[in-house]
Amino acid sequence: MKTGFRHFVVVIALGFGVVLTNACQTSPVPVESLVAEQDSLMSIIEQKIESKQQQQAELEKFRKRQLPRNFSEQLKKYFPIIRKYTARYKLDWRLTIAQILKESYFKENAMSNVGAMGLMQIMPRTAREITSEIDIAYITKDPHENITAGIYYMYKQLKNFPRADPDNRIMLALAAYNAGIARVYDAQDIARVRQLDPNTWAAVKECLPLLTDEHWKLHLEVWELGHPTFGYFYGYEETIDYVDDIMKKYDAFRKMYRNDVEHLSIEELSASM
Template identity: 40%
Template sequence: MEIGLDSFGIRSCVVAVLLSLSLLLMGCFQPNAGITFSQKRQSTKTLEDHLFASDASLGNSAHRSIERYGDLIRRHAIEYELDWRLVLAIIRQESSFRATAVSHKGAYGLMQLMPVTQMELIEKLGVPEAQSPHFNIQAGMYHLRSLYRYFSDAKREDRLKLSLAAYNAGLGRILDAQEIARYLGKDPNSWDTIRRTLPLLSKKYATLHERVWRARNPRSGPFGSSQETIHYVASVTRYYEEYQRVL
C-alpha cells in the first residue's frame, strides 16, 4: 500500500499551514512586535544573543542598562527627535554601558561627557548635575541634538556622521576640518571629505594652516587624534546598523 495523504489529510494539512502563517503574520505586523524596553527578560535575551554573543560581559552590561534606562532613553529620544537605537550605539562605544566609566581625559558616565561640556549642559538644561546616569543620558542626548543642528546643509547620512565626529572630537575640530575642505575646493558637508581633511589639522601640516587661517593655526588648535575620531564614527555607525536590524 502506497503511503500518502487522502483528501481529508490534505485539507487538514492546508488548514494547519494557513493557521500557522496567520499567527506568524500577526506576530510580525502587530505595532509592538519588535523588542521593546517593556517586554520580558526573554525579549532582552534575544537582543543579547544577536548583538553580544561574542562578549558575555558586555551583553550583561547592556542588559542591565536597557532594563534601568531604556524608558528614559526612549522618552528623551522623542523629545530631542533622535533614534533611541543611535543613543544605545553611542553608549556602547563611549562607555560599554558602564555608568561610572571615566576616560583618561576626564569624560564621565554612560555618554562620556567632558567636565566643561557637563557644566555648559547643566546650565542649559537646568539640571543639578550631569554625572548620574539619568542626567548624563539626558545631557548627552541634548548635546548630540545640538551638534546635529550645526550640519543642516549636509545630507542625512553625512549629517549623522559629522555630528558623531563632533561629539567625539568637539565641534570646533570639525568646523576647522570643514574650513580646510573649503580651501581645497572640496565639499565641507560630506563626511567622506571631512575624514580626509581631519588629519590635515595635525601640526605637521603647519604650512597649510598658515594659508587657511590668518592666525596661522586652526581655530581650535592643531589636532592629532583624527584617526581616533574616524574610528569612533565607523564603530558607532556599525553598532547603530546592528541595532536597526534587531530592534
C-alpha cells in the same frame, strides 16, 4: 489543460513572506521557457534566503562580541529615559544605544583618562554648559541625568550641520561630540580649499588628519594666520574610529529593530535581544 491557456504557479513559503508568481499565457509556451523562468525564480529566492541567513549570522556575532553580558538588564533599566529624551529631541533611540555602547560599554561609573564621566562620557566643562541650559544638575553622578545630558548635547551638535543629509549630519555630529565642534569646523575649512564637500563625513574624515603641525604649508593656504583657527589637532584617529564604530553599531541596531517601537514594552525589547 487547454493548449490556448496555461497557468504556471509557483508558491514558496518563506520565514519572511510568501512569493507568488502567476504567469498566464494566451498561447502555447515552450517548456524550456517555463523551466528557465522557474530556475530564475528559485535562484532569486535562494539568494534572498542566503542573504537573510548571512545577516542573521552577522547580528549573532555582533551580539556575542559587541554587547556586554548584562546588556538586556541595562537596556531594560535605561530604555525608558532613552526613549523619552530621544523622542523629545527627535533622535533615533538606536543611535543613542550605539553611542552609550561605544562611550562606556554601559558602565555607569566609567571615567576616561581626560575626565569624561558616566554612560555618555560627559566632560565636566560640558556638564556645566548643559546644566546652564536645561534643568539637570547631577550629570556626572546620576546615570539617568548623564543620559539626558548626552542626548541633549548630541541634539545640539546635530543643529550645527543643517546643510548635511541625514546620515552625514549624524556622522558630523558624532565627530563634534567626540572632538569638539571646533575641530570639525577647522576640517571643513580645509575641505573647502581642497574643493571637497564640507557637509560630508568623507571630506571631514579626510581632512581631520591634516590639522597637525606637519601640514603647515597647507595651513598657509587655508588660514591667514597660517594655522588652524582652533589650534592643531592630534586626536583624529580616535575621532575617526569613534564615528565609524558607532555607525557600525547603529547599523546593527537598525537591523535588529526594523519597526517603529514607540509603544514597544521593555519586556518585548529585551526579549528580542
